[in-house]
Amino acid sequence: MSQPVIWGHPPATYTELVKLYNHETYLAFSRGDYLPYVWPHRALAANLILLYLLLPPFQSRVLFCLRYPLYAFLLYQTFYAVKECRGVGFAVAYGIGMINVFGCILVASFMIVRDARTEFARIEPVKKSGQEEGDISIENGHPQAISRPEDPSSGPSPISSLPSRSQNELRQRQGRGSVTRSDSSSISIDHSASKQKYQWQGLPGSFIYRLFWTVDYFINFRLMGWKHQVSTTPSPPQEVLSSLDPPPPRKPPFPTKPDAAPAVHPYPTRAVLLNSSVITFLFGYISLDVLKNAMMADPYFWGMPLSLSPSPPAYLPELVRSSYSLVKGYRLLISLAGINIALLTIFSLSPLIYGFILGPSILGHWGGEPWMFTPTYGPYSVVLEKGLAGWWGSWWHQIFRAPFSAPGKWISSKMGWPERSVQSQITVMLGAFLCSGIVHAAGSWTSWPETQPFRGPFLFFILQSLGIAINIGLWELWSWGLKKARLSREKVPRWVGKVGNFVYVHTWFYIVAPLLADDFAAMGVWLFEPIPFSIIRGVRGEGWFVWKPSEWIGWYQGEKWWQSGIKLI
Numbered sequence: 001m002s003q004p005v006i007w008g009h010p011p012a013t014y015t016e017l018v019k020l021y022n023h024e025t026y027l028a029f030s031r032g033d034y035l036p037y038v039w040p041h042r043a044l045a046a047n048l049i050l051l052y053l054l055l056p057p058f059q060s061r062v063l064f065c066l067r068y069p070l071y072a073f074l075l076y077q078t079f080y081a082v083k084e085c086r087g088v089g090f091a092v093a094y095g096i097g098m099i100n101v102f103g104c105i106l107v108a109s110f111m112i113v114r115d116a117r118t119e120f121a122r123i124e125p126v127k128k129s130g131q132e133e134g135d136i137s138i139e140n141g142h143p144q145a146i147s148r149p150e151d152p153s154s155g156p157s158p159i160s161s162l163p164s165r166s167q168n169e170l171r172q173r174q175g176r177g178s179v180t181r182s183d184s185s186s187i188s189i190d191h192s193a194s195k196q197k198y199q200w201q202g203l204p205g206s207f208i209y210r211l212f213w214t215v216d217y218f219i220n221f222r223l224m225g226w227k228h229q230v231s232t233t234p235s236p237p238q239e240v241l242s243s244l245d246p247p248p249p250r251k252p253p254f255p256t257k258p259d260a261a262p263a264v265h266p267y268p269t270r271a272v273l274l275n276s277s278v279i280t281f282l283f284g285y286i287s288l289d290v291l292k293n294a295m296m297a298d299p300y301f302w303g304m305p306l307s308l309s310p311s312p313p314a315y316l317p318e319l320v321r322s323s324y325s326l327v328k329g330y331r332l333l334i335s336l337a338g339i340n341i342a343l344l345t346i347f348s349l350s351p352l353i354y355g356f357i358l359g360p361s362i363l364g365h366w367g368g369e370p371w372m373f374t375p376t377y378g379p380y381s382v383v384l385e386k387g388l389a390g391w392w393g394s395w396w397h398q399i400f401r402a403p404f405s406a407p408g409k410w411i412s413s414k415m416g417w418p419e420r421s422v423q424s425q426i427t428v429m430l431g432a433f434l435c436s437g438i439v440h441a442a443g444s445w446t447s448w449p450e451t452q453p454f455r456g457p458f459l460f461f462i463l464q465s466l467g468i469a470i471n472i473g474l475w476e477l478w479s480w481g482l483k484k485a486r487l488s489r490e491k492v493p494r495w496v497g498k499v500g501n502f503v504y505v506h507t508w509f510y511i512v513a514p515l516l517a518d519d520f521a522a523m524g525v526w527l528f529e530p531i532p533f534s535i536i537r538g539v540r541g542e543g544w545f546v547w548k549p550s551e552w553i554g555w556y557q558g559e560k561w562w563q564s565g566i567k568l569i
Contacts, residue, residue: 014296018527021448025088034086036567037096038556042081045074049107053116053214057203064118067111078104082446088569089552090447090524098443102400105435109406110217114228117203122216123225123236123244124201198244200227219354221399224372230401232378232394234266237371264378266371270355273370277351284345288530291338293537300331301526303449329510335517340377342530343397347376384498387471388505392464400439404432430465437461440516447523456519460512467508474504 011017028034040047049070055063078100087093110116204210217223222230235241267273295301298313312320312327320326351373360369376397382390408431412424440457478500482489520526529546538544556567 014302014527017302021090021524021527022088025086025448028086035084036556036569037081037085037087037092038558038563038565038567041558041563041565042077042085045070045077046103049074049111050214053203054207054210055117056207056210057117057205064115067115071107071111074104074107082442086446086448090528092552092568093447094443094523094525097441097446098439101442102403102439105407105439106403109403113406113410116217119227120217121200121202121227122213123198123240126197126199126245195243196239198240200244219350220372221402222374223402224374228402230398232264232398232401233374234264234371237266240371264374266374268370270370273351273373274356276375277348277355277373280348281345281352284341284348285531286535287337287341288345289534289536291334291341292526292530292534295334295338295526298331298334301334301521303522303524303527328514332510332513332517335513335520338526339520343399344376345530347397347399383505384501387475387501388464388468388508389471390501391505392468400436401432404435407431407435429468433461433464444519444523447525449522449524451519451523453519456515456522460515463512463515467512471501471504471508474500 011020029036052066052070081100082097085096087096110120114120201209201213204213217226220226222233224233225236229235267276294313294315297315300312312330316327316330320330355370355373376399378394378396380395382394384390386394405428408428409419409424411431412419412421412427415423415427417424417427437458437460440461441453444451444453444457479489482492532547533545534542535544537546552569554567554569556563556565558564
């Protein structure tokens with residue numbers, strides 16, 4: 001959080017406000033109060049961690065222990081980046097805090113809680129022409145990679161990167177299916193069948209495969225097709241699972257029961273994926289243009305204190321304008337729509353870029369198979385069925401679920417709690433909301449205007465656990481009342497429960513959402529231009545193009561040569 005902008009003379013337009021913020025930022029830079037974020041100086045720790053993941057797969061105690069000082073260095077750099085760096089643009093300012101702190105949580109999930117180099121694996125197709133990177137043999141009871149002539153550096157088998165439970169089950173399957181035993185006491189996978197085969201691929205030996213493997217992990221937020229895939233995402237198609245060598249373990253990472261089925265479903269074909277992604281992007285783009293113009297007609301979304309912007313926008317009906325409750329509800333809905341549609345539009349680009357523009361010819365199978373992409377949001381019906389838990393656990397995007405839930409899962413495993421136990425579920429939930437609160441508070445802290453990082457976004461996410469507990473408690477009270485009245489829940493129409501959940505969830509957010517929405521407005525999030533050109537402003541004669549890329553980056557000359565680099569402004 002930085003110095004507040006004086007609102008003694010409110011600007012007439014939001015563009016004047018943006019210029020005022022920019023002026024304040026450059027003055028702070030000239031005084032030495034803050035520094036711009038400079039790459040690669042401020043990203044040195046992240047770059048070293050990337051290089052660590054790209055090292056060839058080999059067993060080394062030194063390499064295993066190296067992850068701890070690397071992570072400590074990342075925490076050190078993140079602390080000083082959040083403390084010292086700011087951005088002129090609102091997206092840069094917010095991102096300095098949010099992205100750096102999220103990076104720490106993400107890295108902890110695959111370097112501290114788990115070791116990605118030895119534990120992670122993804123589903124990889126095996127070419128029918130012969131053995132490829134990741135084919136395995138097991139000699140003397142230990143998995144070994146089969147090296148190809150053109151890749152003598154092939155590393156350990158992908159199966160060796162699986163947990164010991166999966167390795168044991170693989171050994172138990174010796175002599176079954178596509179795993180056969182030879183006279184030399186070795187086991188190899190038979191790829192002679194005409195059906196497409198798949199296998200678990202751990203950290204590959206070939207550098208180019210290892211690079212794709214690492215990039216896939218970083219851009220595949222929900223880890224579709226990975227051993228640690230997010231539980232709310234759909235499992236791979238049955239034809240993939242049935243041809244997977246070795247078969248999924250007894251307790252697979254994918255839902256297998258109807259009651260465990262996720263709320264979202266994969267796209268059946270590439271054509272359906274393309275149509276859905278294009279429609280979603282166009283809808284989101286136009287909606288963002290409309291929302292941006294609607295927001296800028298309301299000084300609330302400039303971040304102006306309510307004491308200076310008491311009146312709602314003139315385009316609202318008088319019935320709404322005259323009611324504090326309706327104006328508050330309107331602003332909360334617009335804030336929700338802005339967040340929802342912005343994320344929906346951004347993540348609709350993922351299948352378009354990775355699945356079609358680059359495609360399988362460049363990125364391999366994970367750039368082309370439609371089942372590896374799912375809708376960003378689940379169906380809203382899950383909120384009606386499960387209440388606030390359904391909102392956060394199934395309907396809202398699950399982009400950050402894997403890293404946010406990792407600390408809670410690690411604590412539960414150390415305590416010896418079963419995965420589905422009440423203690424484990426509560427711990428994972430509290431850990432996830434704590435991580436989310438910290439990440440959003442960090443973005444608020446590095447924003448220029450006056451914000452409330454801890455009394456705003458942090459408190460909002462911490463309270464969600466309480467809201468879910470109250471929701472569950474009300475349902476238990478409802479069930480107790482039915483028993484007292486000697487009524488069966490089956491005899492009560494389902495719509496009654498859905499209406500109850502709908503009323504509770506939206507009442508809850510009406511009460512607590514201003515903690516987040518007001519801070520978003522105060523930190524200038526809505527002053528950012530979300531689209532490069534605006535149809536509405538072009539028609540009104542205000543200019544078609546709104547982005548100015550030349551103002552985003554520049555060269556920064558530091559006091560030391562290693563402090564110089566590209567500055568994000």
